[in-house]
Amino acid sequence: MVPRDSGSPTPVTLPRAIGYLGSTAIVVGTIIGSGVFLVPHNVAQQVGTVRDLFLVWMVGGALSLAGALSLGELGAAMPEAGGVYVYLREAYGRPFAFLYGWGMLLVIHSGSLATLAVAFGIYSSQFVPLTPLGQKLVASAAIAFLTLVNIRGVRTASFVQTAFTVAKLAGLAVIMGYALFTTHVTPLAATHPLPTPQTTLTTFGVALIGVLWAYEGWHMLSFTAGEIRDPTRILPRSYLIGGLVVIAAYLGANLAYLRVLPLAALAERQKVAAEAMQVLTGPRGALFVSALILCSIFGALNGTILTGPRAYYAMARDKVFFQAVGRVHPRFATPAVAIIIQGSWAILLAASGTYEQLYTYVIFAGWFFYAAAILGVIVLRRRQPSLARPYRVWGYPALPIAFCLAALVIVGNTLAAKPRESLIGTGLILLGIPIYFVWTRLRKKETEDRSQNEDRFHSVS
DSSP states (O other): OOOOOTTTTOSSSOOOOOOOOHHHHHHHHHHHHHHHHHHHHHHHOOOSSHHHHHHHHHHHHHHHHHHHHHHHHHHHHSOOTTHHHHHHHHOHHHHHHHHHHHHHIIIIIIHHHHHHHHHHHHHHTTTSSOOHHHHHHHHHHHHHHHHHHHHTTTTHHHHHHHHHEEEEEHHHHHHHHHHOSSOOOOOOOOSOOOSSSSSOOHHHHHHHHHHHHHHTTTTGGGGGGGSSSSHHHHHHHHHHHHHHHHHHHHHHHHHHHHHHHHHHHHHHHHOOOHHHHHHHHHHHHHHHHHHHHHHHHHHHHHHHHTTTTTHHHHHHHHHHSGGGGGOOOTOOOOOHHHHHHHHHHHHHHHHOHHHHHHHHHHHHHHHHHHHHHHHHHHHHHOTTTOOSSSOOOOOTHHHHHHHHHHHHHHHHHHHHHHHHHHHHHHHHHHHHHHHHHHHHHHHHHHHHHHHHHHHHHHHHH
């Protein structure tokens, strides 16, 4: 049942309609998007050996899983819509949490959504010849369509998420099966030597930026905690199972690519999955991969659109965002206004940025706040020791501390390697500081005026 105001048909909270399968599908489906099909090329350009390539993917997976399990403790203790925003609010206060929510809308979450849409446009050109403008129009149309799907209800969005997650995992299994079990494979030869003959800490860090983009989404289930049926049990388990499934899929996919594309050839070709399947099965294989990638990106787009608006909804409920954003649609029981705002801004980002620029914004800005959220596990254990914690993260406090240190190294390395994109992302987020204080001052004045009007009314009465 959806709680409703007395005498009003309008729901006042979001319904708990997401079950075990749906929540795990959100973890897997929001992580596996375009990255596993495009990022191996970027990683191969930055490493000198196959061992280092796999090491980058394992480090990225371990970091993401550590972060997800830490969020599992916070989500089980505070199963509210809003996820990371709520955890930051409880640990550090509303101003800091507002900066994250503001950053989510401007750069982090909307940027992730736009990046996926840009990749969707790129791969759509495999079926229909598209100009750069045409690719951006396709990207925008995908965002608009899934925005409408998510407005119509969380059950519908959860069903779409589960269906596309199963489809993408099945497709990846087909690629791995062909690559690993086909005999007499002739690998493609590289035309140039490796651009990075020896891996350094700097190049490893740059490669890790791309890998972390491929793992981006490990935190998104947290936003829907207020709509999960049994969050204290389902959240931690879905994080663990979903994270392990993704790590296994990514390592298997890279192993499959390398069977056909040696490391130097991998560094030369961006559409690695399509290239590998074309070698193995001919032009039909390349079309199959392109269809699989579109399916995968579409599912990740849906999960990203599903999760983010719950943070904006929580901000509005905290009275630090437009009041309308905190309303639940009377028919569909979704934060419809929040979904529309996110979709509109993501379309503008998709039309203006390149794939690499967008994911750099996302990684730099996002990982700073992820570090703060995971540190919040320690902060809240000390500040609120009596808070009920149905699940406690394994390896505490070593795991959260290790995650935070690694996240800060990633942020620093991104700043050094991509200073322009990093500074733009920082500037957009810091713009939220004056906006927060102007907003709270206006809200305070509005409250004072309302109080004065009520006093005058009572005095006249």
